[in-house]
Amino acid sequence: MNRPSNAGFTLIEVLVAMAVFSVSVLLIGLLISHMRLNAASAQRVTAGQALQDALERTAQKFQSVANYGVLTAADAPATLAGHTWTVSLCTASPTADTCTGTATFTQGGAYAYSNPTADLIRMTVQYTPTAMGTATTRAALEMARP
Incomplete structure (x- = not known):
């Protein structure tokens, strides 16, 4: 039986x-999410x-x-696109x-610290993203006088 042309x-x-359209949209959404x-x-x-490099x-x-x-200033952490850094040093x-005796330094400010007589110095470095949605990266290290 023939079908009418209209x-x-x-x-x-x-x-x-x-x-097919729904599966395509789902796959594209998953791809963008990943x-x-x-x-x-x-x-x-x-x-x-x-x-890690700064520490x-x-x-x-x-x-x-x-x-x-x-x-x-030459010892300051590396500048990363999309992040700002903060360094805290204390005895x-x-x-x-x-x-x-906590000293806090931020990106763009002066970076100079001097406490050669401290027995133990704690350094905390933090990279904070400038965009929302990503986590702050932070680590600390204690260094004893040699």
């Missing part, structure tokens, strides 16, 4: 087309690497008696969990 789509054809997660993970990894460079510098407790007590 006939529309059958119900089954419409349902199949809607199913791309956002990957970008956020890459930012966290980059901030973690920069944070290691300072610890290495403080291993020398002549350089212990003295930081200059820590070896017997109690207290910290005195």
